[in-house]
Amino acid sequence: MQIILGNKNYSSWSLRPWMLMQHFGLDFSEQHISLFADDMHEQMQVHCPNYKVPVLVDRGISIWDSLAICEYINEQYLAGKGWPQDTLQRAIARSMCSEMHSGFFAVRQEMPMNCRREVASIKPSSAAQVDIDRIVGIFSQCLAANAEADGFLFAEFSIMDAFYMPIVSRLHSYNIETPEPVAQYLQKMLSLPAYRTWLTAAKAEAQVIDVAEV
Ligand SMILES: N[C@@H](CCC(=O)N[C@@H](CS)C(=O)NCC(=O)O)C(=O)O
Known part of the structure; x- marks a missing residue:
């Protein structure tokens, strides 16, 4: 599982799913894309369908948008523990x-x-x-x-x-x-x-x- 992120200093959307995955100790690698750098679009071409980060690549499939990624992580890897149980x-x-x-x-x-x-x-x-x-x-x-x-x-x-x-x-x-x-x-x-x-x-x-x- 790989998460594609923007600059850690600035990319608030990237922090959300990364925080969830890191806090729960999941096994993943990272790719970093410098936001608004000259090669940003080129870097995003392969895995980022909407040319934005974050994107999660799992089993060869891209999942984009921070909320969709968190929902997927919750279902696939956390057995529902990502949300309150009630x-x-x-x-x-x-x-x-x-x-x-x-x-x-x-x-x-x-x-x-x-x-x-x-x-x-x-x-x-x-x-x-x-x-x-x-x-x-x-x-x-x-x-x-x-x-x-x-x-x-x-x-x-x-x-x-x-x-x-x-x-x-x-x-x-x-x-x-x-x-x-x-x-x-x-x-x-x-x-x-x-x-x-x-x-x-x-x-x-x-x-x-x-x-x-x-
Ligand atoms: N709603 C999206 C927003 C993603 C987003 O806007 N990401 C910014 C970085 S924090 C981005 O990729 N910007 C590049 C651009 O807009 O060209 C999400 O929740 O993931």
Whole structure:
């Protein structure tokens, strides 16, 4: 199984399925494509039908789009452990991941993922603040509902945590203040071995994408 990724420093979509696969200790190799480099399209030609990353290649077949990859990994390799086991909780987790997948445009635009960015505050626009408040609301709701558990959004690590990992990275690097339970969750996620491994690789990358340096 091979996952094709963009730059670890910048590719928020790539981080999601990689985080899931790495956290659960799956066996896979990686191919890295430098985003917006001159040879990006050429590199994507073989395995990336939509000319985007991430793409998972398993048994010779390409699976593209971060959510589709996470769903496939969950079914094929995790025996369903990638989502909460309770049907209603699973439906809520899927709603929240879909909200991430199809929204929060202001945060994405103004606060690009930049894992190695030196932590420094920005002044979010009112649109970005609406996104941030909603994200903090989602985290707070999940953490309050699972107060007794392992400290992940749905008690145990799930696709939900993997999907919101790029947001965790952004809230950290743009120094966004959050209530204490959320701040603790952010620290927990930033300390996970899988994310530390990703960050080390991101810091070792040479390419700088100017538009993502805010
Ligand atoms: N909805 C897709 C988005 C994938 C995406 O936009 N990937 C970016 C990198 S983070 C990309 O490949 N950009 C290259 C381009 O747009 O030309 C997913 O969830 O995988």
